[in-house]
Amino acid sequence: MSKTTIRPAVNKPDQQNGATAPAKGRPTLEVIGLKKSFGTVEVLKNVSLSVAKSEMVFVLGRSGSGKSTMLRCCNRLEEPDSGDILLEGEQITGRGVNLDKVRRRIGMVFQSFNLYPHLDARRNVTLALRKVLKQSRDEADTRAAAALARVGLADKAGNYPSQLSGGQQQRVAIARAIALEPAVMLFDEPTSALDPELVGDVLGVMRELKQDGMTMLVVSHEMAFAREAADRVVFMADGHIVEQGPPEDIFTNPQHDSTRAFLSRYSYGQ
Amino acid sequence: MDQLIQQFFNIDIMMRAWPTIMRGLGVTLLICCAVIPLGLAGGLIAALASTARSRWLRWPAVALVDLFRAIPPLVLLIFVYAGLPFTGIQLSPFVAVTVAFLLNNSAYYGEVFRAGLISIGKGQAEAARSTGLTQRQTLVHVILPQAIRNVLPDLISNTVEVVKLTSLASVVSLGELLHAADLARSVTYNASPLTLAAGVYLVLIWPVVRLLSRYQRRISV
Numbered sequence: 001m002s003k004t005t006i007r008p009a010v011n012k013p014d015q016q017n018g019a020t021a022p023a024k025g026r027p028t029l030e031v032i033g034l035k036k037s038f039g040t041v042e043v044l045k046n047v048s049l050s051v052a053k054s055e056m057v058f059v060l061g062r063s064g065s066g067k068s069t070m071l072r073c074c075n076r077l078e079e080p081d082s083g084d085i086l087l088e089g090e091q092i093t094g095r096g097v098n099l100d101k102v103r104r105r106i107g108m109v110f111q112s113f114n115l116y117p118h119l120d121a122r123r124n125v126t127l128a129l130r131k132v133l134k135q136s137r138d139e140a141d142t143r144a145a146a147a148l149a150r151v152g153l154a155d156k157a158g159n160y161p162s163q164l165s166g167g168q169q170q171r172v173a174i175a176r177a178i179a180l181e182p183a184v185m186l187f188d189e190p191t192s193a194l195d196p197e198l199v200g201d202v203l204g205v206m207r208e209l210k211q212d213g214m215t216m217l218v219v220s221h222e223m224a225f226a227r228e229a230a231d232r233v234v235f236m237a238d239g240h241i242v243e244q245g246p247p248e249d250i251f252t253n254p255q256h257d258s259t260r261a262f263l264s265r266y267s268y269g270q
Numbered sequence: 271m272d273q274l275i276q277q278f279f280n281i282d283i284m285m286r287a288w289p290t291i292m293r294g295l296g297v298t299l300l301i302c303c304a305v306i307p308l309g310l311a312g313g314l315i316a317a318l319a320s321t322a323r324s325r326w327l328r329w330p331a332v333a334l335v336d337l338f339r340a341i342p343p344l345v346l347l348i349f350v351y352a353g354l355p356f357t358g359i360q361l362s363p364f365v366a367v368t369v370a371f372l373l374n375n376s377a378y379y380g381e382v383f384r385a386g387l388i389s390i391g392k393g394q395a396e397a398a399r400s401t402g403l404t405q406r407q408t409l410v411h412v413i414l415p416q417a418i419r420n421v422l423p424d425l426i427s428n429t430v431e432v433v434k435l436t437s438l439a440s441v442v443s444l445g446e447l448l449h450a451a452d453l454a455r456s457v458t459y460n461a462s463p464l465t466l467a468a469g470v471y472l473v474l475i476w477p478v479v480r481l482l483s484r485y486q487r488r489i490s491v
Binding site for chain 2: 075077100101103104106107108110112114115116117118127128131132173176177180
């Protein structure tokens with residue numbers, strides 16, 4: 001097992017020692033020394049990562065490399081065994097944290113969409129606006145309409161999830177998350193459950209979010225999209241981050257064996 | 271044949287028993303009004319406890335549900351009404367019926383609700399919690415509406431069973447429909463009041479059963 005290769009473009013988490021670090025240049029999301037085991041299987045072995053404001057970071061790696069677990073630790077759907085997670089400089093791990101308050105600032109998009117099937121698209125978006133942000137019906141409806149328009153589904157507000165295609169469902173799920181105006185968005189294989197011809201719509205929405213300055217951490221196998229749109233690519237293997245850097249560097253000149261093996265497998269037939 | 275009509279379908283007797291039967295129907299409905307909402311609430315609590323993450327909640331809940339499903343409701347009722355007085359707890363017939371049926375119904379409704387709860391994938395709760403909804407809000411607005419919809423036919427069937435179950439209250443001399451009919455039978459030496467009571471149960475339950483089959487056909491298409 002060779003050592004982690006860190007490229008110069010990467011901001012190191014240990015630059016942030018002081019608690020009173022200036023707000024400027026402070027990463028939106030910081031993961032420091034994250035460890036997580038399921039039973040006897042160590043899934044995350046000391047993972048550190050930071051995502052700057054408006055940055056789009058892609059996490060690549062084979063299934064089982066720990067990337068989804070790492071992502072799910074970021075809003076504590078998975079409870080890390082140790083390590084710190086900081087959102088805009090604020091510690092969100094540990095016991096005293098109000099998780100419900102933290103989670104409204106972290107949007108999440110799931111592989112299987114997880115829309116509420118008993119609610120139409122509008123009410124999928126407004127539920128959290130009404131119950132979490134305590135908005136009035138009018139306020140929530142207005143904001144939901146804007147969010148649905150942003151994902152290109154202004155005319156589908158009255159449709160139930162079962163009446164929408166997979167790509168449309170995932171875009172409603174994105175609208176549900178961005179309506180809360182989160183500081184960072186987590187994408188957990190957002191296109192893996194989609195028919196190939198529907199993937200483009202979802203990636204298009206993600207590209208627009210990036211242009212609007214959204215901070216995004218994405219676990220995905222969409223190599224071409226990662227190469228084109230990501231600011232940074234992180235490669236995980238066996239519970240470690242083995243390599244990270246600008247996509248061009250990672251894709252054209254991978255340093256680590258497992259990255260090479262992974263990329264060569266994925267470049268076949270493309 | 272004449273004797274059958276005389277004994278079971280005697281209109282005169284039925285007319286005379288009518289006021290008694292109607293009073294019995296009132297009591298039956300009163301029992302239902304107490305037992306059905308309480309049973310639904312108890313069942314929901316039992317289901318939530320038996321699907322809880324904490325084993326200290328889960329194990330006792332599962333054990334109690336098993337116990338009260340296994341005990342025949344008649345035995346339970348007799349125990350509550352005639353057994354508890356020996357421990358100093360003397361319950362009126364109505365309260366005894368309510369308590370016994372609450373325990374019995376909560377176990378049955380609990381199993382129905384539990385099936386509903388586990389039919390909802392983990393992703394629903396994860397999505398809801400990821401938007402900042404609390405555990406309670408997630409349950410009320412996301413999980414329960416779907417869970418109840420999934421088991422609605424079972425909830426209604428179970429409720430029909432509860433209405434029929436109320437006839438057991440006659441053994442503790444609570445004057446519900448069957449007890450009233452039996453009283454009229456013993457006074458008139460004629461079984462026609464029982465036929466009338468059966469007719470009243472039919473009128474009470476049949477529309478629900480009919481609606482239920484139509485609903486089940488609609489959702490299975």
